[in-house]
Amino acid sequence: MYLGVDVGGTKVLAGEVDDEGVVRRTALRRTPGRRVDVATVEDTLTAAVMEVADGRPISGVGLAAAGFVDAEGERVLFAPHLPWAGERVRRRLADRWGVAVDMDNDANCTALAESTYGAARGVVSALIITMGTGIGGALLLGGRVLRGANGMAGEFGHMQVVPDGLPCECGLTGCWEQYSSGNALVRIARARIGVEPSVLTELCDGQPELLTGPMVTAAAEDGDLVARQAFASVGDWLGVGLGGLVAGLDPELVVIGGGVAAAGDRLLEPARSALSRSLVGRAHRVVPPVVAARLGPESGLVGAALLARSVA
Amino acid sequence: MYLGVDVGGTKVLAGEVDDEGVVRRTALRRTPGRRVDVATVEDTLTAAVMEVADGRPISGVGLAAAGFVDAEGERVLFAPHLPWAGERVRRRLADRWGVAVDMDNDANCTALAESTYGAARGVVSALIITMGTGIGGALLLGGRVLRGANGMAGEFGHMQVVPDGLPCECGLTGCWEQYSSGNALVRIARARIGVEPSVLTELCDGQPELLTGPMVTAAAEDGDLVARQAFASVGDWLGVGLGGLVAGLDPELVVIGGGVAAAGDRLLEPARSALSRSLVGRAHRVVPPVVAARLGPESGLVGAALLARSVA
Numbered sequence: 001m002y003l004g005v006d007v008g009g010t011k012v013l014a015g016e017v018d019d020e021g022v023v024r025r026t027a028l029r030r031t032p033g034r035r036v037d038v039a040t041v042e043d044t045l046t047a048a049v050m051e052v053a054d055g056r057p058i059s060g061v062g063l064a065a066a067g068f069v070d071a072e073g074e075r076v077l078f079a080p081h082l083p084w085a086g087e088r089v090r091r092r093l094a095d096r097w098g099v100a101v102d103m104d105n106d107a108n109c110t111a112l113a114e115s116t117y118g119a120a121r122g123v124v125s126a127l128i129i130t131m132g133t134g135i136g137g138a139l140l141l142g143g144r145v146l147r148g149a150n151g152m153a154g155e156f157g158h159m160q161v162v163p164d165g166l167p168c169e170c171g172l173t174g175c176w177e178q179y180s181s182g183n184a185l186v187r188i189a190r191a192r193i194g195v196e197p198s199v200l201t202e203l204c205d206g207q208p209e210l211l212t213g214p215m216v217t218a219a220a221e222d223g224d225l226v227a228r229q230a231f232a233s234v235g236d237w238l239g240v241g242l243g244g245l246v247a248g249l250d251p252e253l254v255v256i257g258g259g260v261a262a263a264g265d266r267l268l269e270p271a272r273s274a275l276s277r278s279l280v281g282r283a284h285r286v287v288p289p290v291v292a293a294r295l296g297p298e299s300g301l302v303g304a305a306l307l308a309r310s311v312a
Numbered sequence: 313m314y315l316g317v318d319v320g321g322t323k324v325l326a327g328e329v330d331d332e333g334v335v336r337r338t339a340l341r342r343t344p345g346r347r348v349d350v351a352t353v354e355d356t357l358t359a360a361v362m363e364v365a366d367g368r369p370i371s372g373v374g375l376a377a378a379g380f381v382d383a384e385g386e387r388v389l390f391a392p393h394l395p396w397a398g399e400r401v402r403r404r405l406a407d408r409w410g411v412a413v414d415m416d417n418d419a420n421c422t423a424l425a426e427s428t429y430g431a432a433r434g435v436v437s438a439l440i441i442t443m444g445t446g447i448g449g450a451l452l453l454g455g456r457v458l459r460g461a462n463g464m465a466g467e468f469g470h471m472q473v474v475p476d477g478l479p480c481e482c483g484l485t486g487c488w489e490q491y492s493s494g495n496a497l498v499r500i501a502r503a504r505i506g507v508e509p510s511v512l513t514e515l516c517d518g519q520p521e522l523l524t525g526p527m528v529t530a531a532a533e534d535g536d537l538v539a540r541q542a543f544a545s546v547g548d549w550l551g552v553g554l555g556g557l558v559a560g561l562d563p564e565l566v567v568i569g570g571g572v573a574a575a576g577d578r579l580l581e582p583a584r585s586a587l588s589r590s591l592v593g594r595a596h597r598v599v600p601p602v603v604a605a606r607l608g609p610e611s612g613l614v615g616a617a618l619l620a621r622s623v624a
Contacts, residue, residue: 077597146562149600151562160473248467251460280469
């Protein structure tokens with residue numbers, strides 16, 4: 001039995017993945033946040049893994065971490081939304097659980113899953129963008145993920161898109177993920193609560209600080225205007241950023257994964273429109289399709305399990 | 313005898329290149345511009361090639377074109393600073409000159425030259441940015457240039473860096489090359505002529521519209537404050553854009569080519585400083601060196617000649 005664990009900035013999702021990429025059972029936990037100690041996060045992962053295993057023997061666990069993983073898959077060097085900063089996460093958890101553990105960046109795991117079972121199957125080049133708490137990314141070339149000199153390729157979320165723009169948890173300002181991510185979605189919607197009539201007011205019990213991304217997604221589905229405008233804004237910024245990346249990398253396909261992509265065309269339609277508007281020489285090229293990750297919000301954990309399986 | 317011709321937005325530089333990459337003789341012409349007819353540009357190329365050949369037989373000519381070249385190296389599909397728009401440039405010139413002609417994007421040619429003879433020799437991954445009239449680029453991976461699905465990878469100059477920013481010749485607004493390129497350098501300096509004391513006023517005979525990039529470079533070398541500030545601004549924007557690209561692509565090395573790179577550290581120092589400031593997780597990674605193309609402004613034509621030689 002192989003498990004994958006997607007360790008995001010907001011939630012931890014562990015799952016058992018069979019040898020055809022199907023998720024058999026899952027366990028969900030809330031990520032304790034960036035300001036807790038490392039042990040607390042690792043306790044959370046352990047609880048999720050044990051719930052899925054339910055006493056059965058585990059062959060291997062793959063971790064998809066929302067952070068900068070070193071080229072050896074050993075340490076999380078830096079993570080804007082998690083407390084790890086150089087710890088040997090892979091070895092610590094392998095020792096604690098007594099099983100083989102493998103680790104990669106979450107977007108790289110999503111890319112691996114989507115190229116094996118999902119939207120990027122059979123595609124030569126694809127740009128993968130994961131929209132969760134922040135933005136992650138991966139560039140698939142000839143079925144392989146571009147790793148980069150430090151093993152850190154794909155961190156597109158911290159391109160500056162607005163000079164002197166919003167402060168980012170990474171320490172920079174004006175980062176793309178401040179305008180297009182789960183955090184951005186919630187921030188934009190939150191600012192309208194109490195200002196405009198919205199079902200979000202009830203969903204968060206009148207306490208804007210309790211608002212979450214899934215609440216905004218649900219409200220948009222119900223036709224709520226504030227929620228829909230938040231998606232329009234985040235989707236538009238997604239497309240503007242894609243415009244620059246598609247001009248530079250010229251991929252055959254763009255795949256959007258991560259939790260926010262669960263909103264489907266509500267996110268992707270404004271993104272396609274903005275991409276088409278902001279892509280240089282668009283009349284002289286094939287504009288790549290922008291599609292949702294086919295494995296949905298589970299693509300990260302499926303890729304992590306694939307990683308564990310392929311290394312075993 | 314193999315020739316390379318760098319067809320830029322401002323000038324055409326043809327040269328004879330020997331089998332060790334040394335440029336034996338060159339001919340320089342002014343690019344007629346984007347609004348002339350295609351024949352006029354091709355006459356200019358022909359004159360430059362004939363001057364270099366000087367009656368001697370030619371084995372092959374390589375063209376480095378400042379535009380979007382198709383994956384076959386046959387057509388220039390689109391060029392913000394040149395009149396070609398889909399013409400079979402390669403075949404037209406091969407027929408006209410009666411020799412084998414090969415063509416690629418200018419930044420791809422620079423990348424090929426720098427990886428063979430120059431700054432990127434022996435490097436696994438490098439980001440090449442060419443700063444001429446506009447910005448071109450190429451991503452070298454394992455000694456090969458990333459081509460992309462449409463053969464258009466590397467067009468980093470048209471990433472939006474300022475929302476609702478300056479209009480670009482490509483039809484978009486806020487493109488990186490509007491803030492960091494030869495055109496940007498001249499625009500910034502021009503706006504100060506007559507406002508602040510500057511040697512540029514004499515260099516352009518009091519006619520700001522006659523100001524050129526090489527004049528600004530020369531004035532900066534002489535200590536002119538207006539010219540130096542123009543380089544500081546263009547260099548800073550170069551580094552900001554590099555910050556996003558290095559985060560995403562994680563190259564081992566960044567090479568800056570094109571005419572503006574002739575200014576050396578006057579351009580590169582502010583760029584390094586801005587890159588270091590705007591790169592996510594910079595404390596946890598090796599920040600790649602930013603170096604000038606070793607073959608200087610001739611790197612495009614050397615790469616074009618290499619292309620002709622390698623195909624022959």
